[in-house]
Each structure stands twice: as C-alpha cells, then as structure tokens.
Amino acid sequence: MVMRAVPLVGGPVELRGALDMEITPAGVMPRRLPAWTKEQYQDPSVHGVTVMPSGVRLVFRTDARELEFEVLTSTGQLDTDPRPRPTGMIDLLVNGTLAGRHQAPVGNVVRMAGPGAVQRLIPGGPGTVRFAGLQTGMKNIELWLPQQTPTELVALRADGDVLPPLPDGRRRWIHHGSSISHCIEADGPTDTWPVVAAALGGVEVINLSQAGNALLDPYVARTIRDTPADLISLKVGINIVSLAAFRLRTFGPAVHGFLDTIRDGHPVTPLLLTSPVSCPALEETPGPTAMGRGGKITALGDPSEVARGALTLAVVRAELERIVTIRQARDPHLHYLDGRELLGPDEADDLTDGLHPTAAAYRRMGKHFAARAFTSGGPFH
Template sequence: MREYPLAGGPVEVRGALDLEATAAGVMPRRLPAWTKEQYQDPSVYGGTLMPSGVRLVFRTDARVLEFVVLTSTGQLDSDPRPRPTGMLELTVDGVLLGRRRAPLGNVWRMAAPGAAPRLIPGEPGTARFAGLPAGMKNVELWLPQQTPTELVALRADGEILAPLPDGRRRWVHHGSSISHCLEADGPTGTWPVVAASLGGVEVTNLSQPGNDMLDPYVARTIRDLPADLISIKTGINIVGLATFRLRTFGPAVHGFLDTIRDGHPDTPLLVISPVSCPALETHPGPTTTGRDGKVTALGDPAELARGALSLQVVRDELARIVALRQAHDPHLHHLDGRDLLGPTETADLPDGLHPSAAAYRRMGERFAAHAFAADGPFRPGTGEGAPAGERG
C-alpha cells in the first residue's frame, strides 16, 4: 500500500471551498475562508464543516483503498453513546460500490443542548474498501453529510492519478437544512446529489442548516464561483426564526439575486420556495420543538396583517419577485417547493419539518424530472461556459 497526499496532490476535494490545516490533516469547509469574519454565530461555522456534497475525486487502478479520517461528533451527557457519525460512500464510474460507517473520532460532550461543549479527543480511524474492479477507473469518496471530517491519509495498492475533465456542467445550490439533508441515509442520498446524478452534472452544495438567511457573503460566494447552473431554495429558516418582515424580505431577495447576477448575468438561475411544513403554512415564527419532538409555531397569525411572514406569504412573494424580474431576466426561473414535497406528504416529516431519507430521494428525483427535462430550466445545453465574476 502506498500513501498519497490529500492536499496538494492528485486527489481533488470537490464541494468544499476551503481546506483548513489541522493537527491531523485538513478539514474541508463549504464556504471560503474570507467569509469567517462576516458572521459571529458558531452554528454558521459548524454548518460549513458538515461536508454535505463534499467528495474526494481521482482515478486509480487500485483494487484496495484505505481512507484515514478523524471525525467529530456530539453527545449529550444524558445520552448513552455519541451521535452516529454517518456513512462514507465510494462510487466507481458513477456507481455506488460500498458504504462504511465513518469511524468514531473526537466527541464533543454537552450537559444540555446549547451548553458549552467539552472535547473528548479521539484518534483517526480507517475505512477500507477492497474488491474494486480491475483497471483504471474514476473514483469518488463521499464524506458523511452530518459529520465534520478531517482528511488524514489515503492509501492504495495501485496508482492514484488526477481526474480528467468530463464535460459535466457545474451546478451551485444554496438552501437550508432541507437541502443539506442531515437525515438522509448517506451522502449520496441527499436530494441535491440524487438530482445531480440523474441530471449528469457536478453539484456544489452551499446549504446552511438553520442559516439560510440570504446572507450577502453567500451571494458573493456564488457570484464568484464557476457555475453553469444556479439554484437557491429559501424561506423556511427566515420564517422559522422570524428574521424578516415582508418589508425587508423582498429587498433582501432582490439584493441576493442582484449580487449573483453581477457574476452570472445569463446563467440559468432557479428560485425554489419552501416545501410543505404544516406548522408554518399560515402561522409566523419563531418555532419551538415540543415534547413530542414536533415543530410548532409560536407566532400570532394576526401579525401577518402587519408584515409577519408565513410560508404562504413567502411563496407568494418569491413568485411575485421572480415574475417581476423575468421581464428583463429570461434566464430566471421559479419552482414552488411543494412540487418537491407537498401537503399530502407531511407524514414524511418525522419532526414536522425535516423530510425522511426516502422523502429526500423522492425530492431529488422530482427536481431532476423538472429541472433537467427537455423544456426545464436546466435542460441540456443551457448554462454551459457561464463565467464567474471577480470578488471585490
């Protein structure tokens, strides 16, 4: 077995925009380093470390691969064991070949949710994949979408080469936890990865669990990325945390789209409204989680008349904004999120908010059927060669 570097060598880390050097190796982050000075909430930083859609990409003639990683997961003092670390999944020439439970590494212990965490240091562990097909092949190792994972080493019994260009279009997506897909059964089961596989495109998932807030630094990140296709799915966090009123929500949407268009004036851009969530359809936030584990709304519906936001209000406003802008932006499109998961499927929301693993896969299939159809916004031949802007 020969060891190969996971930074600065033939292996590409896709889906991450920053690689932070650590004592063990490198930690992928899904936002660039310059964004860190623009937020204070630690949940934003933590969300960028959860590698939804992040994978190692290379070519090899090896029959055996070993990946050494150091994961970090959480544990409440009242829980008998740490939270599951998730799955590492290996695809060969686009086909899922194997799945391994990510090894347990660091554990952050907490007395209660939100309490100051205490680090219980762990050691790197190895995931081994044997019996790979003979000959040179394209390999992708997908990291667990819910678990920060430091990349320590890659060992192989053959040669590792850089991937060759394959001509796939580059799709950049931003959304909430419902696009990050913590509850998916594995990293290739998140709905953006399912859709990308069906559509034959490369996806970069910039979704932020609990933090899809139309943040300007996210818009500038998208503006500056090479992208042939772009989508944003927004609204659920904004309603759930009551962060905007109608007066401020519309201009924030316009500003986010304007910034993206500064770098991608003609790229197909799809705006997706929220999927169904019974608690927030006609009630404003904020939300809380009851003893039954279900999300409920605390807001007063009477406040809707004074500018509070419910999901119905957000969907109407997003549809209005897109229709208004389409008069001068023919590459802008809209999709009602209920077409991905609708009001008759709320049984697939175990906590009343987040879809089940099966529902995520169904969402990916529906998105692909819509977006990549012959008359869809991401139809074949659209968006190719779209430039990225320069960050100022």
C-alpha cells in the same frame, strides 16, 4: 500489493464540493465556504454547518483493488445520551455507481448538557475505513464524506497507481438552501436530494446549503457570485420563517439584493429560485418555532401578526413568485419553482419532526427536482 500513501493536497486527488481547505494538526478540513467569510459571522452554528461536508468528495482514477481512507470526525453527544450522535457514512462510487458504504469512525466527541450549553471536547483519534475487492483496471473513484459530521482528512492509501480525474464535460451546479437541502437525515452522502438530482441530471453539484442558516446572508451571495457555475438554484424561506428573521418589509429587498449580487457575477446563468416545501406548522402561522410534544416543531407566532408583516410559508411563496415575475422582464434566465412540487402537503407524514424529510423522502425530492429542472423544457435542460 503494498499500500502506498496518496497525497491529499498537491497530488492527483481533487477535492470537489468544498471551496476552502484548512490545514489542521490532524490533516485537512474541508470547508464549504471560502476562508474570507469567517470574519463575517459570529454565530458558531454557521461555522459548524460550514465544516459539515455535505456534497464534498475526493475524486481520482486508480487501478487499485483496495483503498484505505483515514479520517478524524467530530460529533456531538448530550450528557443524557448513552452514545455520540451517528457520524454518518462514507460512500465509495466506482465509475458513478455506489460500490461501498462504511460508517465513519467516531473521533472527537463534543459533550454538552443540552442544546446551546457549554461544550466540552473529548479528544479522539483518527479511524480508517477500507474498501477492498475493487474491480480490476483503471476506474473513476469518488469518496463522499458524511454530510452531517465535520471530517478531517488524515490519509489516503492505495495498492495501485492513483491519477488525476479526466475532464468529463459535466456542467457545474451550485445550490444553496437550508437543512432541507443540507440533508443531515439522509441515509448517506449520495442520498441527499441535491446529489440524487445531480446524478440524474448529469451535472457536478456544489452544495452550499447550511442547516438552520439559509438567511440570505450577503457573504453567501458573494460566494456564489465569485464561484464558476453553469447552473444556480436557491431554496429560500423555511429558516426565514422559523426564525422570524424578516418581516415582509425587509424580506423582498433582501431577496432582490441577494439575486442582484449573484447576477453581478453570473448575468445570464440559469437561476432557479425555489420556495419552501410543505410544512404544515408554518404554512399559515408565523415563527419562531420550538420543539413541541412528540418531538414535533410548533410555531410560536401569532397568526394575526401576518397583517402587520409577519411571514408564513404561504406569504413567502407568494412574495418569491411575485419577485421572479417582476424580474423576468429583464432576466429571462430567472425561474421559479414552488417547493411543494418537491414535497407537498399530501406527504406531511414524511416529515420526521414536522420539518425535516425522511431519508426516502429526500431521495424522492431529488427525483422530483431532476424531473422539473433537467428534463426537456426545464430551466436547466
């Protein structure tokens, strides 16, 4: 059959997991935070991770046997590296089952001498991935974008009819966390732990996690407040400690304020506050951190500063549990989960750089979260 163009905007395709779409010269750029947030931050890293489409997917029904998906990626490359950073995978799910996975094509390349150096754009062009030999008949399709690479959607083509997805009654779960929830290191977009957990829990996930930027920013709280949700979870602490972003005096009020803002829009929605997973370098030593020998993170703070309000992961966990205990008297839908139940100290070898889990550990974390949150007696059951 002849391949036919399918409109990416205003047609049968739903873009899920993104709260904004920017029209670009090439096509459409999904953003995981709404457009109004752009004026509230100046750090370019926030924009960079916002347009990394972790958890973003195109959803539709089709009787096509072949699909073509044209995208323009933007990836980085250090001058000392022989090739650009991996662009990641595009995953195809058919009726909820992984049916195809292709490397996203290299498009634009941003060159730099080193981290934080002046960037130089090497323009590239769109590339196409093809999924052929799909089963006959009408089927539910999800095309998941690479979680670590900004990706502009250029074109979608099919050799059959494309229809909007049918309502399936699944609950909507919003999650916000750090790089450990963004999951850049996962094997593919459906292997991030929030997506694994959502599949096991039978829910739709919106992953608002931002690598290096889970810092209790008020615009994130307002975004969650204003976005329809049946379930909400927050994973708080690792960036706060690694960047030395708060002292004990300011951390507690910031957590309360973040929760208060969310509760303004979701007063009785189940809300699970999760503390950091195990990270030996920061358990008892404050940040900030640096990359030490062997590519492992090293805490640069002085442990004696804890007595004067510096934060370690141990202090953060105790404070988060204290805050939840206090608030539960008037907010019985608020719950606490110790992040070490997702990845504990006996799994330190699964931290590739002393901080970020391996791809296998991310999948295991998703199973652990689902077992604690979505099963009988869990806060999301």
